[in-house]
Amino acid sequence: MHELALMGDILNLVEKDAKQRGFDSVTGITLLVGILSNAMPDALGMAFDMYKAQRMTMLTEDAALEMLIEEARASCPHCQTTYTPTHRIAICPDCSLPGGQLTTGQSFQVKSYEGS
Numbered sequence: 532m533h534e535l536a537l538m539g540d541i542l543n544l545v546e547k548d549a550k551q552r553g554f555d556s557v558t559g560i561t562l563l564v565g566i567l568s569n570a571m572p573d574a575l576g577m578a579f580d581m582y583k584a585q586r587m588t589m590l591t592e593d594a595a596l597e598m599l600i601e602e603a604r605a606s607c608p609h610c611q612t613t614y615t616p617t618h619r620i621a622i623c624p625d626c627s628l629p630g631g632q633l634t635t636g637q638s639f640q641v642k643s644y645e646g647s
Contacts, residue, residue, distance in 0.1 A: 559596070572600065604635045
């Protein structure tokens with residue numbers, strides 16, 4: 532489960548930035564997770580709960596994790612159709628050719644965090 536390592540890195544980055552900005556605690560983190568990012572939101576949530584329970588970070592008991600799920604979109608370079616792929620490599624539903632360029636759905640980033 533690489534989500535445990537990902538969440539550890541996220542919490543370390545947020546904590547480091549929060550300390551530099553003079554925060555004493557972090558009360559919420561918002562992540563943007565693309566549907567094709569290879570990160571599973573449920574597993575990220577479980578990892579967050581594990582770190583929170585261990586109190587290894589600045590997170591308070593009231594800390595919350597919000598995940599915004601980014602839908603996947605692709606554009607076909609052959610016929611310019613925009614479509615929703617189910618895999619990173621997908622066949623265009625209009626011209627049946629492979630090679631669509633993903634325009635969204637691969638994101639994995641900290642969108643924001645809150646604290647005081």
